[in-house]
Amino acid sequence: MSGIRTLADALDAQIDSPNGIVFIDGAHDERGLNYRMLSKSAEGRLAVLQQQGMRRGDHLILFVEDNMRFLQFFWGAIYGAIVPVPIAAGATPAQLEKLVRVWRHLDEPRIVAAPKHIERVRDFLEQRGEADAAARLADTAFSDEPPAADQPAERPVLDAQDTAFIQFSSGSTGDPKGVVLSHANVLANIQAISSGSRFGADEIALSWMPLTHDMGLIGFHLTLVYNGFAHHLMTPDLFARRPLLWLEKAAETRATLLCSPNFGYRHTLRAIAAKGRPELDLSRVRLIYNGAEPIAPALVREFLDTLAPTGLAGETMFAVYGLAEASLAATFPAPGRGLRTVSVARGELGVGDTVRYDDSTHALELVCLGTPVAATEVRLADDNGQAVGDGVVGRVWIRGANVTAGYHDNPQANAGALMGDGWLDTGDLGFYHDGELVITGRAKEIIFVNGQNHYPQDIEALLQDLPGAELNKLAAAGVQAPSTTEQALVLFVVFRGHLEDFAEIARTLRGALNQRAGLVATRVLPISRMPKTTSGKLQRALLARQYAEGEFDEIAARLDTLLATEEAEQPVPASTDIAAELKRICDEVVPGRDIGVDDDLFEIGLSSLELAQIHEGIENRWPDRLEMTDLFEYPTINALAAYLQDEVAPA
Numbered sequence: 272m273s274g275i276r277t278l279a280d281a282l283d284a285q286i287d288s289p290n291g292i293v294f295i296d297g298a299h300d301e302r303g304l305n306y307r308m309l310s311k312s313a314e315g316r317l318a319v320l321q322q323q324g325m326r327r328g329d330h331l332i333l334f335v336e337d338n339m340r341f342l343q344f345f346w347g348a349i350y351g352a353i354v355p356v357p358i359a360a361g362a363t364p365a366q367l368e369k370l371v372r373v374w375r376h377l378d379e380p381r382i383v384a385a386p387k388h389i390e391r392v393r394d395f396l397e398q399r400g401e402a403d404a405a406a407r408l409a410d411t412a413f414s415d416e417p418p419a420a421d422q423p424a425e426r427p428v429l430d431a432q433d434t435a436f437i438q439f440s441s442g443s444t445g446d447p448k449g450v451v452l453s454h455a456n457v458l459a460n461i462q463a464i465s466s467g468s469r470f471g472a473d474e475i476a477l478s479w480m481p482l483t484h485d486m487g488l489i490g491f492h493l494t495l496v497y498n499g500f501a502h503h504l505m506t507p508d509l510f511a512r513r514p515l516l517w518l519e520k521a522a523e524t525r526a527t528l529l530c531s532p533n534f535g536y537r538h539t540l541r542a543i544a545a546k547g548r549p550e551l552d553l554s555r556v557r558l559i560y561n562g563a564e565p566i567a568p569a570l571v572r573e574f575l576d577t578l579a580p581t582g583l584a585g586e587t588m589f590a591v592y593g594l595a596e597a598s599l600a601a602t603f604p605a606p607g608r609g610l611r612t613v614s615v616a617r618g619e620l621g622v623g624d625t626v627r628y629d630d631s632t633h634a635l636e637l638v639c640l641g642t643p644v645a646a647t648e649v650r651l652a653d654d655n656g657q658a659v660g661d662g663v664v665g666r667v668w669i670r671g672a673n674v675t676a677g678y679h680d681n682p683q684a685n686a687g688a689l690m691g692d693g694w695l696d697t698g699d700l701g702f703y704h705d706g707e708l709v710i711t712g713r714a715k716e717i718i719f720v721n722g723q724n725h726y727p728q729d730i731e732a733l734l735q736d737l738p739g740a741e742l743n744k745l746a747a748a749g750v751q752a753p754s755t756t757e758q759a760l761v762l763f764v765v766f767r768g769h770l771e772d773f774a775e776i777a778r779t780l781r782g783a784l785n786q787r788a789g790l791v792a793t794r795v796l797p798i799s800r801m802p803k804t805t806s807g808k809l810q811r812a813l814l815a816r817q818y819a820e821g822e823f824d825e826i827a828a829r830l831d832t833l834l835a836t837e838e839a840e841q842p843v844p845a846s847t848d849i850a851a852e853l854k855r856i857c858d859e860v861v862p863g864r865d866i867g868v869d870d871d872l873f874e875i876g877l878s879s880l881e882l883a884q885i886h887e888g889i890e891n892r893w894p895d896r897l898e899m900t901d902l903f904e905y906p907t908i909n910a911l912a913a914y915l916q917d918e919v920a921p922a
Contacts, residue, residue: 277429277454278349281461281497286310290501292492293524294339295509298516302339306496309346316347318420323381323413327352327427330380330437333483334370334388336360338504340415341482342492344383345436352427355436356380356449357483360388362903365733365788367395373439374408376447376680382412389414431455437679438485438595449679450595459672460598461494463644467603468528468558468589475555476502476528477521479510479535486530486563489599511883512890514539515549518578522551529556532563536574538880543577545859554582558589558606564719565710565758566590566638568612585609592640592708596688596695598673602649602708604641611639613704620711623653624664626702639707647671649708651701656690659702664711667699718749719758720790727811730760733787739764739776743801748815750793759793763814766797770826773797774833786873796823796830850912856888857908868908 275281291305304312325331331348333355335341341357348355356377358370370392374382382389389412396405435457437449476495480487482504495502503524510517517539521529531539543549561571575585586609592602604611614634616627629635643649650658651665659665670693678684688696701710718725727747734740744765749758762780766773777795784790796818802810817823850868857866860881866872872882882902889897893915905911 275458275497276431277433278435278457278493279426279429281458281493282306282310282313282346282349285496285499288499290499292339292342293501293503295503295505295516295520297509298513298519304339304342306499309342312343313346313350314424314426315419316343316417317351317353317424317426318422319417320344320347320351320353320381321424322420322422325351325353325381328354328434330354330356330377332356332358332370332374332377332380332382334358334360334382334384334392335415336385336388336506337415338482338506344415345482347424349435350426351424352429352433354434356439357436357488358439359481359483360384362388362391363787363789364395367392369439371396371404371408373447373449374411376449379407379411382408383415384412385415429454431458438488440595447679448681448684450675451677451679452598452675456598456673456675457489457493458497459646460489460600460644461497463646463673464490464494464600464603465498467600467606467644469606470498470500471527471557474498474500474527474557475524476500477505477517477524477526478502478530479505479507479517480530480563481507484563485593485595485599486532486560490560491528491530508883510535511538511880512887514542515546518551518553518581519549521556522553522581525555527555527557528560529558530560530562532561533565533567533570534880536570540570540574540577548577548580551581553578554584556583556587559587560589560591562591562593565712568610568636568638571610590638590640592710594697594699596675596697597647597669597671598675600644600673601647601669601697602641603644604639604707611707612636613639613709620664620700622664622666622700622714623659626662626664626704637709637711639704639709641707643669643671643708644673647673650694651703652690652696661703664700664702666714667697667701667708667710668694669697670694718747718760720749720760725760725788725790730762730784730788730790734762734780734783737779737783739766740780743803743809745780746801746809746811746814748811748818750815750818760790761815761818762792762795763798763801764795765799765801767799770797770829771833774830777830778834782871782873782875785875785877791877794818794823794827796827849915850908852892853889853908853911856892857885860884860888866908868912870908871906872902873906 275284285306288306291303291309294302331353333341333344335344345355356373358373359366389409393405393409396408431454433454435452435454437451440448476491478487478491480491482488482492491502503520505517571588575583575588586607588610589606590604590610591600593600614628614630614636616629616634619627648670650668652668653659653665668690674695677689690696698714699710700712700714701708718727730747731745734745735742746763748761750761764776780795781792784792802813854866854868861877866875886902896915905914
């Protein structure tokens with residue numbers, strides 16, 4: 272569109288559009304904002320920010336759970352040339368730690384958050400003995416439901432090269448790595464996404480991806496605003512509790528555009544297996560954007576096959592490659608082409624390796640991710656920066672109008688990524704097959720879990736206060752499961768005693784990881800020594816390869832038997848009728864796991880999605896009696912039963 276040079280221009284251009292956003296808070300609970308209302312409320316939030324003393328170029332951390340409030344503040348900041356910094360809001364130690372690290376990295380800017388979250392992060396710092404920092408942070412924070420300002424907003428003139436917002440690496444609680452994006456960067460990518468998707472005149476979108484993620488914010492909000500399309504936003508928490516509602520709303524709204532990474536398809540399939548496939552019409556769906564983590568072809572095919580009776584076409588799956596450094600999109604296939612894959616031999620996918628195609632059952636199936644989107648270049652380079660030929664693995668470099676100029680105040684990260692002449696090393700490895708990019712993995716050791724990147728050193732740091740997990744005695748690694756690109760998280764612990772004594776360490780580490788970061792360790796395994804390079808770096812990749820090749824199979828089986836025997840020998844205390852109902856709910860969500868009435872739900876390796884499903888089951892039986900956060904206070908079946916019995920008198 273001509274005349275649009277900034278994101279503010281893009282919203283202003285849609286003020287007279289009949290379309291807007293519907294915020295889905297439940298099956299029958301929705302709120303709406305057309306684009307005129309969004310613009311007006313954004314100006315109101317800008318007035319609040321300016322009354323708080325914020326000016327052009329200031330950073331504003333958005334730690335806001337509610338999607339409508341998030342967008343009102345986001346656009347208010349955009350209108351005022353204030354730089355919004357989205358951070359996923361939550362109550363886990365990992366989420367609070369990330370907020371604190373980003374706040375410090377940005378020199379303690381203002382934070383907008385719900386009062387409960389402000390109180391939580393303040394308590395978090397005080398409990399660490401950082402009372403002064405807690406007080407300063409509380410002084411910089413203000414409520415996401417502020418009173419109206421006394422004076423109207425003053426909108427400055429914006430420039431295309433102004434910083435629009437900063438995206439901090441998802442999933443990392445380590446040193447902040449903020450991708451700085453200008454208005455020009457984001458708009459270039461939006462235009463490329465629009466042309467590469469071959470949008471029609473009246474697309475309708477539905478997303479449950481968080482607005483703190485580039486797919487959620489840029490792909491399923493900003494791009495839709497730019498085009499004036501109607502879109503519907505669910506919260507990730509609602510999707511976690513009710514995945515079938517995603518499909519029901521897609522049918523109800525006649526959505527043409529959907530999106531989800533791997534774990535969303537898996538979660539939906541589990542719900543279908545438990546409750547049956549709903550009778551829906553999904554024939555209007557044109558594209559399902561699949562990215563944010565390595566794509567699992569078998570899972571995609573199962574999802575499409577399961578939903579084929581609803582009219583969902585197999586060609587709707589739109590496997591894409593992107594990253595925050597590219598604003599969002601880097602390569603797209605042809606829309607309507609459907610999933611295309613190639614099978615290659617494992618173990619021969621290092622930089623400079625010539626790919627060996629392999630159709631055997633042991634081969635690795637990888638997804639073809641199309642060609643560069645408009646105004647973007649992709650180069651595959653060897654370790655010396657020289658281009659490699661087709662069928663040869665190289666480092667994936669990108670450059671273009673959509674690519675960031677660098678990371679915020681992070682010389683080390685910039686030195687490692689910026690290659691000169693506009694090129695940026697993504698950290699990914701890949702090769703070209705029939706003209707399409709195929710990603711083989713990460714050059715470094717980032718672990719992909721549930722659509723987010725997790726740095727192994729961050730996971731290790733979260734557990735270093737526990738026995739057996741001291742520095743350099745614990746290694747976290749992402750291990751590629753057979754025949755998929757899905758990764759399992761495995762913890763390796765230096766231990767030289769009897770295996771019987773290791774069982775308690777494994778149980779403690781798995782429980783602590785789940786409680787502190789919401790992650791599930793597939794295995795916790797003892798190793799006699801920690802492999803290191805000559806410079807002293809942990810060789811996580813070596814451990815992962817040994818695990819994938821079966822070197823730990825015997826000890827894993829012995830440990831499984833030991834843990835199962837110990838659990839069977841535990842006495843089962845008497846439980847109330849409420850506890851029996853709660854146990855039934857847990858058993859339905861996690862079949863095959865005999866959860867004891869005094870087992871801590873956060874220490875037995877349940878995923879955050881399974882915990883959300885348990886909460887949904889409780890909500891269905893005792894509506895409005897238990898908040899999701901109450902599970903942290905009453906983490907066992909017996910404790911929950913006592914709470915429901917004594918405190919809320921269940922119906």
